[in-house]
Amino acid sequence: MSALPMDLLSHLPGQLPKEECCRLFHGRGHCYPGFEGVTLDWLAPSLLLTQFSAMTEQQSAELQRQIAAWWSTVSEMPLSLVWQDRSRSPAQTVCLGASPPTPHWVLENGLAFELSLMQGQNHGLFLDMERGREWVRAHSAGKQVLNLFAYTCAFSVYAMAGGAREVVNLDMSRPALAQGKRNHQRNGFDRGVRYLGHDLFKTFGKLKKLAPFDLIVVDPPSFQQGSFIATKDYPRLLRRLPELLGPSGEALLCLNAPELSRAYLRDQVQACAPALEFVQQLENSVNFPDADPDRSLKVLHYRLSKPE
Incomplete structure (x- = not known):
């Protein structure tokens, strides 16, 4: 600079x-x-x-x-x-x-x-995802929700605030999930929440037993060695996602990688999970202006199409 x-x-x-x-x-x-x-x-x-x-x-x-x-x-x-x-x-x-x-x-x-501002790069809440969390609160009433890459479970807190029947949070980091549990307790959500400290790609069998889900939130890191690399692992996840959704189940797919466009994510969904129909892209907060929308946060809403 x-x-x-x-x-x-x-x-x-x-x-x-x-x-x-x-x-x-x-x-x-x-x-x-x-x-x-x-x-x-x-x-x-x-x-x-x-x-x-x-x-x-x-x-x-x-x-x-x-x-x-x-x-x-x-x-x-x-x-x-x-x-x-x-x-x-x-x-x-x-x-x-x-x-x-x-x-x-x-x-x-x-x-x-x-x-925890003084510990590590990520302090516990990604402010750019506020619109996504608001959408989840508005669309969770009575639903069974799966929160993948849950981190400190902010999506889950919003889902419970919106009246979700149950939320399952999955993340490899047990300390992050412990912080997420404190977030739920602070907001009075002590029941109806599960915390699974597992590798997603080794846990599909357990998730299938808990399915079907009415809403799945997918908010992975774009590049985290040993956890998730978007270009390699998003397609793997998308292929398995429809089998976890119930009839007309919804998915909120997030991607925060400036080098990967909106078209990239939509193309991956079309190729790997054609049963998912695109509904809309959520607008980002006005506090996060971006000269190039393709470099900004992508939050796409999909719905499982009904079988003909």
């Missing part, structure tokens, strides 16, 4: 959102030239700046100065700024100012989620 323009202040809101978490600035969508490597999130009471491209010490110091200046105009609280540098490997995370609370709970659409 050799020519970072120093005008972040002009892109920040004039007042701080109250309690609900949100993205304040999304440079990754290439809508703000020079800021392609910067995002800023409000995760009350902390801010999280994620840096994806290299910066000079001067650029980093100037961004910190501007954020501190903006903060002084929108809040009387001490500044808590977590800075995560993903331009290096492993990523480095430091806290500038007040530390995030422990435990750290945030709200999204009235639901509570536990975060």
Whole structure:
């Protein structure tokens, strides 16, 4: 990032959102030239700046100065700024100012989620998937839901909030599922939820015994060695998906790989699971503008066609 323009202040809101978490600035969508490597999130009471491209010490110091200046105009609280540098490997995370609370709970659409800003790259809630979670809440009443690659089970919390009969969460990471269980307990959803800490491709037999499902959410990592590589594993998953769905069952297929287009995912579904009919693509949040829709998050709604 050799020519970072120093005008972040002009892109920040004039007042701080109250309690609900949100993205304040999304440079990754290439809508703000020079800021392609910067995002800023409000995760009350902390801010999280994620840096994806290299910066000079001067650029980093100037961004910190501007954020501190903006903060002084929108809040009387001490500044808590977590800075995560993903331009290096492993990523480095430091806290500038007040530390995030422990435990750290945030709200999204009235639901509570536990975060861990200082531990690893992923803090517990992917904000760009908010529209997908809202859709699941609106379409879960009375349904048997399967949440694949559940991570900390945010989709499951929304499904239960929408009146799901039962949700089965599957993820290889048992610590993530344990955090997901705390998320459910915090929101008062202690019953009707299962947690399976297994490799998906070794668990289809168990899932078939729990099927049929009315709704399946598929939100995998795009590239995670030893877990899921989209170009190799999405087709494998799609071939098996229809056998887990009940009549007219629905699937929400997600893909967050900038190098893979919407057409790529639709073509894979057509080739590997032709029984799934495309219904719609969900719009992404306005807080995540992107100059190229094919590089942004893809969330596609499908329905199992009725046999003729």
